[in-house]
Amino acid sequence: MDMNIEDIVKQVLAEMQGTQAAAPAAGSRPAGAIPKTSRVAMLTGLEKFEIREYPIPELGDDDILVKVEGCGVCGTDAHEFKRDPFSLIPVVLGHEGTGEIVKMGKNVKKDSAGKALTVGDKVVTCMIFKDNPDITMFDLNKQNVGGADVYGLLPDDDIHLNGWFADYLVIRGGSSVFNVSDLDLDSRILIEPAAVLIHAVERAKTTGILRFNSRVAVQGCGPIGLLCIAILRTMGIENIVAIDGEQKRLDFAREMGAEKSVNFKDYKGIEALADGVKDAFGGYLADFAFQCTGSPVAHSNIYKFIRNGGGLCELGFFINGGDATINPHFDICAKELTVVGSWVYTLRDYATTFDFLKRAKGIGLPVHKLITHKFPLDQVNEAHFTNLRMEGLKVAIVNE
Numbered sequence: 001m002d003m004n005i006e007d008i009v010k011q012v013l014a015e016m017q018g019t020q021a022a023a024p025a026a027g028s029r030p031a032g033a034i035p036k037t038s039r040v041a042m043l044t045g046l047e048k049f050e051i052r053e054y055p056i057p058e059l060g061d062d063d064i065l066v067k068v069e070g071c072g073v074c075g076t077d078a079h080e081f082k083r084d085p086f087s088l089i090p091v092v093l094g095h096e097g098t099g100e101i102v103k104m105g106k107n108v109k110k111d112s113a114g115k116a117l118t119v120g121d122k123v124v125t126c127m128i129f130k131d132n133p134d135i136t137m138f139d140l141n142k143q144n145v146g147g148a149d150v151y152g153l154l155p156d157d158d159i160h161l162n163g164w165f166a167d168y169l170v171i172r173g174g175s176s177v178f179n180v181s182d183l184d185l186d187s188r189i190l191i192e193p194a195a196v197l198i199h200a201v202e203r204a205k206t207t208g209i210l211r212f213n214s215r216v217a218v219q220g221c222g223p224i225g226l227l228c229i230a231i232l233r234t235m236g237i238e239n240i241v242a243i244d245g246e247q248k249r250l251d252f253a254r255e256m257g258a259e260k261s262v263n264f265k266d267y268k269g270i271e272a273l274a275d276g277v278k279d280a281f282g283g284y285l286a287d288f289a290f291q292c293t294g295s296p297v298a299h300s301n302i303y304k305f306i307r308n309g310g311g312l313c314e315l316g317f318f319i320n321g322g323d324a325t326i327n328p329h330f331d332i333c334a335k336e337l338t339v340v341g342s343w344v345y346t347l348r349d350y351a352t353t354f355d356f357l358k359r360a361k362g363i364g365l366p367v368h369k370l371i372t373h374k375f376p377l378d379q380v381n382e383a384h385f386t387n388l389r390m391e392g393l394k395v396a397i398v399n400e
């Protein structure tokens with residue numbers, strides 16, 4: 001009889017328990033482990049998720065069935081929950097998700113980075129390239145999000161299991177999927193937002209201004225600004241000043257690695273605030289600044305914190321937040337500033353993000369403390385209201 005060690009061990013254990021080990025079918029868990037239906041949290045109206053139950057479909061040869069473990073609530077979910085700007089309702093939201101592969105089609109062998117995939121692996125999804133479903137990470141040079149879709153922001157379809165606020169998700173062939181079994185659950189939930197900052201820092205590096213000893217200002221200490229600080233720290237940049245109006249967030253920015261913090265509410269007028277930032281750097285303006293708020297006023301302000309010849313990465317406006325006033329002469333020309341914008345990320349940034357999260361943990365940054373609230377799936381409405389009230393930092397749905 002031809003058996004490998006694992007099968008023999010299973011056989012012995014089963015006999016010890018008085019049962020016969022059932023031979024698991026290739027590419028699936030033992031029969032009975034996967035239910036016939038899955039719950040999803042479907043946004044059916046403004047500020048209203050309903051828990052619906054749908055059959056788990058037969059998988060195609062290129063598809064993957066994932067048992068969802070958790071998914072972060074994003075600012076984009078908040079917009080969709082409140083106003084449906086993307087006209088997606090009814091929609092299963094949740095794009096910052098992760099879970100375990102419980103079944104795969106026979107053609108699925110590797111993830112988008114070429115790493116082997118098997119049942120039991122923990123995965124995340126990235127973008128789906130509508131115009132080119134065959135795209136892999138190795139084909140990408142500088143492709144950003146043009147023509148890309150994301151699970152959790154897809155129109156409802158006949159299968160319905162296409163968002164991460166659910167018990168199960170079907171990853172269709174042609175999607176980008178990554179094996180992240182070596183990361184813990186909290187880290188995996190933070191991959192998507194962290195990838196935004198990996199991309200922003202890559203954009204910042206193109207200016208040639210960001211160096212080990214740069215003085216860096218990070219304006220806005222929500223999840224985005226805080227992850228920015230963590231990434232700068234893992235790169236060895238230490239001279240970081242965080243700017244926000246919420247003292248609790250500024251305190252956490254210090255924990256995350258900012259050397260100093262500036263509360264803009266302590267200053268009257270932009271001149272005084274700029275002096276406050278300068279003082280925090282020991283009498284110097286910033287060499288480089290990251291703008292991580294969605295406030296046009298904050299965009300106008302940030303130029304005043306940057307030295308002549310310095311650089312700025314603006315990443316705070318994922319969606320249109322309105323116009324900002326600047327003085328092009330003083331703020332850009334006379335300073336000879338280098339300004340870059342940053343929006344979302346590429347597949348390559350995803351792979352870098354996995355390493356960042358391991359490194360951050362390795363040097364003791366409290367990245368996992370960003371997840372301040374966890375709710376089960378059936379409390380998805382409460383999770384979103386908690387997020388809207390801005391009581392914590394990252395709110396997540398975590399399945400039992």
Ligand SMILES: NC(=O)c1ccc[n+]([C@@H]2O[C@H](COP(=O)([O-])OP(=O)(O)OC[C@H]3O[C@@H](n4cnc5c(N)ncnc54)[C@H](O)[C@@H]3O)[C@@H](O)[C@H]2O)c1
Nearest residue numbers: 220221222223224244293294295298315316318342343344
């Ligand atoms: N570029 C991208 O691809 C991308 C991706 C995701 C999110 N974003 C954007 O990044 C921004 C930040 O995201 P978040 O989740 O951290 O949001 P958040 O609302 O939790 O945090 C924003 C922070 O900015 C602070 N703030 C507001 N006005 C300020 C001012 N004038 N000066 C200093 N601080 C000020 C707030 O107190 C808050 O702590 C959002 O606008 C979001 O849309 C961009």
Ligand SMILES: [Zn+2]
Nearest residue numbers: 074076096192
């Ligand atoms: Zn997001």
